[in-house]
Amino acid sequence: MDAARKKNLKTQWRDQQRKAALAALPLELAELKAMFDMLDVEIPQKGCDHTRRLTEAWLRSRGHDVESVFVWLNTQGGYCDCEVLANVEERVDESTRA
Numbered sequence: 001m002d003a004a005r006k007k008n009l010k011t012q013w014r015d016q017q018r019k020a021a022l023a024a025l026p027l028e029l030a031e032l033k034a035m036f037d038m039l040d041v042e043i044p045q046k047g048c049d050h051t052r053r054l055t056e057a058w059l060r061s062r063g064h065d066v067e068s069v070f071v072w073l074n075t076q077g078g079y080c081d082c083e084v085l086a087n088v089e090e091r092v093d094e095s096t097r098a
């Protein structure tokens with residue numbers, strides 16, 4: 001396999017991974033980013049009490065299905081508000097980077 005073809009396959013694979021990750025997102029990307037922005041502001045003020053109360057309150061206020069988003073957060077290592085910010089934001093960033 002020559003280098004150009006190898007590179008092409010690698011790009012294709014990355015594209016597929018990215019699409020799969022995006023397809024698995026429980027919310028629109030813009031909504032997820034808005035959620036991370038909210039946590040970015042709220043956690044320093046209110047702290048994390050080892051639950052997802054800030055995340056949950058925000059999801060409810062936006063009319064999202066809390067249960068399905070929580071299931072997805074579990075798969076991404078976001079078990080409390082600060083983990084959602086620390087673990088999940090980075091993964092979403094990685095999977096959606098151009």
Ligand SMILES: [Zn+2]
Nearest residue numbers: 048080082083
């Ligand atoms: Zn926490």
